[in-house]
Amino acid sequence: MGPTRRRDLAVTAVVVAVLGYVAVSLLYRWFPPITAWTGVSLLAVAVVEAAWAFHVRARIGDGKIGDGPGRLHPLAVARAVMIAKASAWVGAVAVGFWASVLAYVWPRRGELKVAGEDAPGVVVAVLSALALVFAALWLEHCCKSPDDPSEDADGVSGRLPGTG
Template identity: 65%
Template sequence: MGPTRVRDLAAAVAVTTVLGYLLVRIVYRWFPPITVWTGVSLLGVAVAVAGWGFYVRARIRDGDIGVGVNRLHPLAVARSVVIAKACAWMGGVVLGWWLGVAVYLVPRRSELRVAAQDFPGVAVAALCALALVIAGLWLQHCCKSPDDASADAEPAPD
């Protein structure tokens, strides 16, 4: 399992944006109201993941990895990498969705009152999804071994 590539995440965001836009064109009239609180739960997850990243980074830097009292188990770090990758990918997909909704709403804000009312909630949700992507990438970065020089290198193409 290699590090998550930003270009792969960007591609996922772009594809999801296009698919989201096409779906929103069909079903927007049945959407419930989108408030500024719609995507804030993603921000809570992003803060928790980023906080865990700082914790793991400090423990790795201090050499507190291994089995024993008050040490971070290596499997906990490996599980953290999986969580980091999942957060980055899920945040990317959700970001693409909200960008697709925003692309639909922006030109219609002047003609549809509900589009103007929904746009702030969409913008907040997209920013919270971006925060989740960044937090996932941060946690993944924090889980690197300090003496692993290959972790910074781009993985070889398949």
């Protein structure tokens, strides 16, 4: 299992945004009101993941990974990686969806009263979803062992196979 590729997340967000825009265009009139609180749950998860990332990074840096008191169990780190990967994908889908809503609402905020009322909440949701993606990628990065070979932004090792 390799690091989550940013390119794959970006493609997912764009595909969801395009499909979402079509859906929003057809279904927006039945949407409930979108408030600033709508996307805050994504931001809360992002904050928790970022805090956990700093904790894991500090433990790895101090060499306090292992089984025993005061140490971070390796399975906890592995679970954090899985949570980070899942959160990055959920965040990418949420970014795409909320970007599609923003693309629909923003140009109409002057002519449709409801679009003007929804716009600030949609902006908060987009930013919260972006924060979740960044926090998830940061957590995944912080879970790497100090012995891992360096990898570029696409998750491809700079070494040739078999050159260890």
